[in-house]
Amino acid sequence: MIFTETRLSGAYVIDLEYINDERGFFARAWCKKEFEKYGLNSNLVQCNLSHNVKRGTLRGMHYQAAPYEEAKLVSCISGAIYDVIVDLREKSPTFKQWQAFELSAQNHRMLYIPEGFAHGFQTLQDNTSVFYQMSDFYHPECARGVRWDDSTINVEWPKIKEMIISSKDKSYANFIA
Template sequence: MKAMETRLKGVFLIEPQVFGDARGWFMESWSKRKFEDAGFPVEFLQDNQSFSAQKGTLRGLHYQLNPMAQAKLLRCTRGRIFDVAVDIRKGSPQYGKWASAELTAENKRQLFIPRGFAHGFITLTDDVEVQYKADNYYAPECDGNIRWDDPAIGIHWPIAPVILSDKDKAAPLLAERTELNFTYDK
């Protein structure tokens, strides 16, 4: 696998090695050994999968507070998404900055997002499936979100959202999120 750091320190685009022939293809989507060798000592505990029926479905920007913060490894297994990570660690020189990657079923790329980052994506096609691993369990009492269109963050979404959940429509701005308990660790 090949790990390429994005413009945000700690957020990596992962390109797995894909072996193909006339029958199709094979790849390791996760190998603890390979990830540890690449400098990602993460222990995933939960796998999640989402389906979005319509192009322009936006999910995010989501996070979980400490002590239930989550690192994630995401991939799109059907369709295409524009995937985003936002640094929300207090004291970080990257605070409020974002990085993105287009993940598709065809390119098989994955995005690794460490703890202390909000995450969101918009679907670029109909019928999209996203799968991701998390290194901590879902905890509704620690669940939080930030407005997808917060002007202080300034994400350049490639298309306008068509579908948002009520939760994401009502999300506060990053500056209004006083409960954020992530700190930057040099």
């Protein structure tokens, strides 16, 4: 695996190293020792799958508050997404900054998102599935969100004619530190 730190400290893009032959390829997609070598939380305790029928589906911006903050490892196993992270760590030099990445079934890229970040994505294709691994269990009392169009963060989302956003995600307030 190839770990590339993003401009938001502690977040990494992870590319696979392929062993190719006439059958296709083999690649390691998880290694506790490699994650620990980079100082990343390797305690992955829960996996989730999100299937999205329509292009333009937007999910986010979600995070889990203390004491159950969670790191996430996200990959797109079918279709493609525009994956967005926002640094919500008040003492971070990149506080309230965002960055986006295209994850797809074609590029097999993963994104490691540390604790203290909000996360969301918009599907770029119909029938897109996203696989998440989390470092903590889901605690509904700590589930939080930030508006996907928060004017203080200014995420630049892809211009897709028909966006599909849940009423819950639409109800989130702007982020106030």
